[in-house]
Amino acid sequence: MTPQHPTATYRLQLQPDLGFAAAAAAVPYLASLGISHLHLSPVLEAVPGSTHGYDVVDSARVRGELGGEDGLRALARTAHEHGLGLVVDIVPNHMAAAVRHNRQLYKVLRDGPSSPYARWFDIDWQAQDGRVLMPVLAHHIGDELPHFEVDGDVLRYYEHEFPLREGTRTLPLPELLDAQWYRPAWWRLARTELNYRRFFTISDLIAVRVEDPEVFDATHATVLRLLREGVVDGLRIDHPDGLADPGTYLRRLSDATGGRWTVVEKILEDDEQLPAAWPVAGTTGYDALRHIDGLFTDPAGADELLGLFRRFTDVAADRGGQWAATVRRAALRVVTHELATEVDRLTREAVELCALTPELRDHAPWALRTALRELLVRVPVYRPYVAGGVDPETVLTASDAADAKAVFTVPEEARAVDAVRGLALGRHGDGPRHTAFRARFAQTSSALRAKSVEDTAFYRHTPLLSALEVGGCPRSPAVPAGAFHAYCARVQRAWPYTSTVLSTHDTKRSADVRAGIAALTQCPDRWETLLARVTERTAHGGSTSAPDPQLAWAAWQTVAGLGPADPERLQEALLKHAREAGLFTTWTEQNAAYESALRAFVASGPCGPPGDEVLRFMAELAPHVRANILGAALAHLTMPGVPDLYQGTEYEYRALVDPDNRKPASFDVKERGALSEEKAALTRAALRLRKEHPDWFGGAAAYEPLSAEGAAEGHCVAYVRSGRVVVAVTRLSLRLAEAGGWRDTKLRLPEGEWTELLDSERKFSGQARVADLFGRLPVALLVRSEVSAEVGSEVGSEVGSEVGSDVSSDVREERQETG
Structure with a gap:
């Protein structure tokens, strides 16, 4: 059970x-x-x-x-x-819009709106003359007619298969195409002509009702x-x-x-x-990820990296130099281009609703479209939830409305903003059509936020790549210890069984890559010196220069976090980076010359001799990257919530954006480095502790911050779980070392004797010297001694041996025995 x-x-x-x-x-x-x-x-x-x-x-x-x-x-x-x-x-x-495999969609395209499955999909039958646009053609349909083939009751176009409407199979091809409940069309028309709701801007995924x-x-x-x-x-x-x-x-x-x-x-x-x-x-769990990552980010160093990024790239504020301006420019681009068809449908519905409401009449469609665009780009969250007790003023504020009106030259026309805002907030009726408009506005807002922030701005404003994860806060990447504790207390109180994550199938960089990049916030001056050297080498040392400085910046930070990499692996990740940024090449308008230059730069620079210099620099930072990796792992495993581990992350795991991070998991026995074994031992100890004593971490558990005292107190983050477990991690270890180490810093432990679970021979009580607490590792996991026997001596002894000199043999044997 x-x-x-x-x-x-x-x-x-x-x-x-x-x-x-x-x-x-x-x-x-x-x-x-x-x-x-x-x-x-x-x-x-x-x-x-x-x-x-x-x-x-x-x-x-x-x-x-x-x-x-x-x-x-x-x-x-x-x-x-x-x-x-x-x-x-x-x-x-959503479902896949792969007609040959999706039998419900197949029947809708065969039978039209009378199909019992027509209600499954969010199709706008009022548009496209009541036909479903299928944007699958490589070119204009006139160029593609020779590639269509009628095969019985099926219309084939390369790998695509479409059903034929009853009674149409014998028609000449042009008439046959016009007689269907669907319209095969050039793929570029999806941006402006698509009449089914999709997942974000992915036309291959059709929304389900x-x-x-x-x-x-x-x-x-x-x-x-x-x-x-x-x-x-x-x-x-x-x-x-x-x-x-x-x-x-x-x-x-x-x-x-x-x-x-x-x-x-x-x-x-x-x-x-x-x-x-x-x-x-x-x-x-992305909210937990943001707080854990932020805990190991130095705020002053992050600010310095921002300044260095601006000097290095000389990029305009709205093209990456300033976060809010970059987001606004990206959002305006997405709402005008990629989501044009979604905005057109909202505009038509707004026109119809305004016509039904006397006080909202006489707004021109262009004015309503402009108001929609200007309000959508100002929604500060992924989706505005204006029901269930949420104050509408915090979703689309009066200030937002005033800013949106500023784009109009005639004040009377600017009142279209008030009309759209009222419809979006439910102030002008609550009938089915009004409810549907509010839902569609919210759905479009979610797609816009995802595409403009995480899929565009995150690839343009890149002073610190480790801060650019879903749910991240690039304008303020560091999280003070007090804010971390407040977040944990809130989670324990309100959502004790929420999931928490550090790496997922969607993270742009795995946690261990981000940990290495975050270490740069503790030495931005040294990073600046290194960048100057490698840039000089790529420009004059026989390597190929970067096609643009923003790409170069991202490439060098990626190497710093990832470590040695095959050129093709890094090329593919950075090519995706450049296409998502959309400044010099895109997925749909690919700049072949730019992309060729990108590949050449990556091969000779980041994956060449200059890249080796970055790797040597990161080797010097290895103890501090280790502190970040182990500290983040232990915080994740012991904070409130249910930790979700991504495949392979119990060991050191360095991966980039998909598809790099979606390779099949391998559980084969492999030689791993000391850091991997330390992380695995830490993970096993914490997970077994949670499983053997769920009440110490579950819904009725307690979370209490512990404060260190002394010269380096700000570098020790500690807390108690249910009076039974003490967790302590080292924060900003390089800054700590530069300031003279732990010195007299002490951590006052709760009453009683405490045993280090990672080394059962180490015991502490009272005011423990932090330098002793972190004697072998930059983290500590303590269990109250009178209950330590409950935890199991097997865990303590096994972990102790793994962290010690014989690091890998026990793990290898266990993995061989268990397959």
Whole structure:
């Protein structure tokens, strides 16, 4: 019987090369870590070959390429035999628009709005003459006609298959195309002509209307059955912000699951709170990531790096030099171009609603479109939730409205802003059409925020790459210890079973890469000197110069965090960086000359002799990167919430943005360095502690900050969990060393004797000297001595041996025994 709430989860990125059988073979090893649940990426039928599973094509079937339902059940049995439950990722917002594989969409395109499946998808049948635009053609349709083929009741275009409307198969091709419920079109028309809602700006993913109870029941039947039958024990909900009514959806889901443990992929801005009425355990943990990373970032150094970035790149404020201006410019670009079709639909609906309301009439469509654009770019969060007790004034403020009006030259025309704002906030009616407009405005806001911030601005404003993760706060990347403690106390009080993460399948850089980059905030002057040298070498030392200084800046920081890398690996990551930034090349308008120069620069510079100089520099910082890595890991594993480990991160794990971080997990025995073994030992100790004593960390547990005293007190961050466990980590260790070390700094421990779990022979009480506390490692995990026997001598002795001289043999033997 698995526990109601996980104590720790372990994410496996399933794909054809890592299916259910491979996951089952790894279960004994994963159980030995001390986790309570496996966390599986989506398990329902997806586009063949998909390496992520979010492109679902059939929500009624478990994915055959992974092993089908029989394979999932076998994995669940193996997991349960080892005391582990299963948490699965589900995707309620969208399905793949792959017509040949998505049978519901296939039938909609065959039968049109009369199809029983037409209600499944968010299609605007009023647009495109009542036909669904399918943007799949490589060129204008006139150029592509020779590539169409009628095969019985199927229309083929290369790998695409479309159904033919009844009675049309014998028509001449041009007439046949015009007679369908869909319109095959040049892929570039998606930006302005698409008439179905999609996931962000990805036309290959079509939105699903789970707000319809029948659609909810049909798309969730298999997952709910697996929950009822005990195969699955918990859920992760992908992108609830994309739904028409996330709150209602989550309440319906909670009722259907009987309140099973569920977390949502909700991105919270720095001061934003998860809606309290949502019946979930919390978020997937990006808010925790931001606070942990910030704890190991030096605020003064981050400011210095910002100044250096501006001098090095000489970039304009709105093209990367200043955060708010960069976000605004990116948002205006996205809302005008990539989301043009979404804004057009909102404009049409606003025109219609204004016509129904006497006090809102006489606004020109262009004015309403301008008002929509100017208000959308000013929404400060991913999605405005104006229901459930949220003050509307904090979502679209009067100040926002005044700023939006400034773009109008005629004051009377500027009143369109008030009309749109009122509609978006529910002040001009509450009928079905008004509700639908508010939902669509919120959905568009979410897509705009994602595309303009995390997919554009994060690649332009790059003074500190480690701060550029979903939910991050680039304008203020450092988190003071007091703010970290306040966050932890709030989580323990309000969301004790929320998920917490450091690395995921979506992080742009893994936690250990970010830890290395964050170390640069402690030595920005030395980094500036190094940059000058490597830049000189690439310009005059036989290496190829960077195609632009912003790319060079990102490349050198990437090498600093990642370490030695194959040129192709780094080239692909930086090519994605440049295309996302969209300053010199993009995904849809690729600049071949620029991209060729990028590849040449990466190969001869960051992956050449100048890059070796960066690696030597980082070798000197290795003790301080180690302190960041181990400190972040221990904080993650012991803070309030349920830690979710991404595959392989129990060891040192350095990965870049997808697809680099989505490679199949490998559990083969390999020689690993000392840092890897230290991290693995720390992880195993903390996870086993949580699993053996869930009450010390769960809903009724306590979280209390501890304050050090002395010359270096600011470098020790410590806290107590339920009076039984003391956690202490070293913060900004390079600054600490430069200031003279710990000296007389002491940490007053709670009453009693405390045993170091990582070395059971080390005991402390009273005012412990911090220098002694961190004698072998830059972190400490203490357990009250009178209960230390409960923890198990096996954990203490095993961890002690791994951290000591014989670091790797025990782990290798255990991994060989467990497969």
